[in-house]
Amino acid sequence: MRTGTFVYPWDVVGDPAAPGRLADLGVTSVTLASAYHSTRALTPRHPGHRVVTAEHAAVLYPPDGARWSGRGLRPYEAGEWAPGDAYGEAARALADTGLEVHSWVVLAHNSLLGADHPASSVVNAYGDRYPWAPCIARPDVRAYLVDLAAEAAVRPGAAGTELESCGWYGLAHLHAHDKTAGVALGDREQYLMSLCFCPSCRQGYGEEAVDPDALAAAVRNALEPVWAGGPARRLDAFEEPVLAWRTRTARTLQEAAVAAVRAAAAPGFRVLLHADPLPYRCGANAGTDPAHVLGVADGVVTPAASVAPFARAARPGTVLAANIGVVTGMGGSPATLAEDAGRAAAEGATELRLYHAGLASDADLALVAKALRTLG
Template identity: 50%
Template sequence: MNRAAGLGVSLYPWDVAGDPHAPDRIAGLGVDRVTLAAAYHTVRALSPRHPERKVVTASHSAVYYRPDPAHWNGSPLSPVEAAWAPGAFTEAAPRLRAAGLKVYAWTILTHNQRLGTLHPEHAVVNAFGDPYPWALCVNSPAVRDYCTRLAAEVAAQPDIDGVELESCGWYGYDHLHAHDKTGGVAFDQSTKFLLNLCFCTHCEAWYAAHGLDRLREQVREALEPVFRGDAAAAALDPQTTDAVGILRVHAAAGFQAEMVEAVRRVRPDLPVLLHTSPDPLAVGANPGSVPDASFGAVLQCGGARSQDALTQLRTYAAAMTQAVAKAGRAAGPAQPLAATVNIVGGMGADRAGLDAWVTELRAAGADELRLYHAGLASAADLAAVQALAG
């Protein structure tokens, strides 16, 4: 079968493990690659075509291969293998490759409810002292150690053709937590920026070292009127805001460089892509990054046409071109820019407009496409993918 170059789908490993027909079914869509979860966060997910299981409940963050205990010797933080789908990645990856598909290992880093709960000293803490156990702090040496070891261990897995790193940077307040009850007060972006700031012991020392020893007090003073209902938004003075923003961008860039280098030390031949945002201050699953020639990027472009998504894609593509030109020969092999498109109608995808939307994204600078998510998709969703690839 002719395959659409650079066209891939997302999958959970349990969508494939235990299903003898899954690899051929995915290959039959006409795509040429799969983004397959190797380390993933808590989730409840449908697997509608699996012959045995239909609803998978991943009760905590886990890995889907067998971690090597020796690799984690001396580390204060370490992963656990998923008891609900043991070895699923290890089974799924070679079977997908045998069907002619490339496999990119999808790896979640700082979003880890299990480790943030067990080790709150390494989680993000807001200005009021409230921990965010789903969010590990990139300023914690233990977190950086954990994430670099995880990235390296995933890169060492057999039967992979690339690594995609999600939550590779700052994570913060926004999070679809179990039964979220946080919508009582609507926060604007400036308020959320302050809610995302971390005040763990590592960050407190970091601020003090950069002359921001009163930052926690300033943030609390700015946020209190919003919680009382006396103000619609909260913000620091512009000079302090700029100083904090520069620090956070610098910290994220250093963290991201460490993760990419961890993969490169193990597999210098692999493409490494960050799930990211063109906004360098963005937090969450797709935290901001400064485009760099050493890594590729995956941008979230929604399930229907969006002028904002096109603008962001063009902006990041232009910045990547500049980064590669600046790096010159030291840049090494070109790293791709991918766009993730939601294909699930039940999650808001516009199936009828999918072909036109993908064409626009390619024209805006996307080298590759990631269609989210073939494991969750209905039969009609998959038919739209097949038509797109054909």
């Protein structure tokens, strides 16, 4: 089974030993970030630093000035954490070691974009904006994301791409110093708190014969028991039309992004989406309908526990990459990698994706190498 790992450019640039160390793990490919959100990342083996602070979402290469000239929404360039063409420098070093390089593109997750352009953000039923979550119903946001997908995916030397957050984003921020856990929010509560009421979404609900003001009131009513420690109520008549509209909005964005990447790439360039098999899910693994997304992209990257629904919709040649955490300190289990990989393969996985070799300790990486030797 082909195995790849996620890596940041700053894991490689300035560390001549990094490409060989990755190759020695037994992986065959690297998914290298080319557009990424803000983060604070450990670099436990780098000779020049131990912690990298990416202060805002940015492209990790020089963006095309002609493409973005005069546009309000445009990608930000990285600061000292990834100067110049950090992606290109890292990609060349990895390729020189014999590793296949795929670009890793984060789309609808960008706090600085929301801070600079508040109208671009998701607005919940209470009127609160989520600046980290661009609303994918807005035409300007969609145009920005589609062009970003094409530019950030098709980098020199890349054999393919993996598009993350290609769909709705919502309440979960996934990298901030978060303090929203005081009230437990399950899947349903997260969904309700992620429904958007910006002007574009309000218009979209109207296209489904849903009054947006009535819907917002229904969402607040449904959430009222949650703040007292109970479960959310249902939205009753609003459930189906709202999900139908949101699903259609995400589908058309995914179709447009994949088409733009393919138009910019050479034949054979592989396009995968980070995906969840439940259409209402928001976040890095965007909610999808498995049959639809596998008819659009070449495959998906999905948590190992979510492989089976995609496998039931797979076609010959479909890529189903099971994403498995291997950083013990982040909840991963490198000690059980071989067993976890075997279960994923039994569910239909065709590849493995390991999160994340740049963040893992030496002990974790030793266990990964041992497991990959076992898997052959």
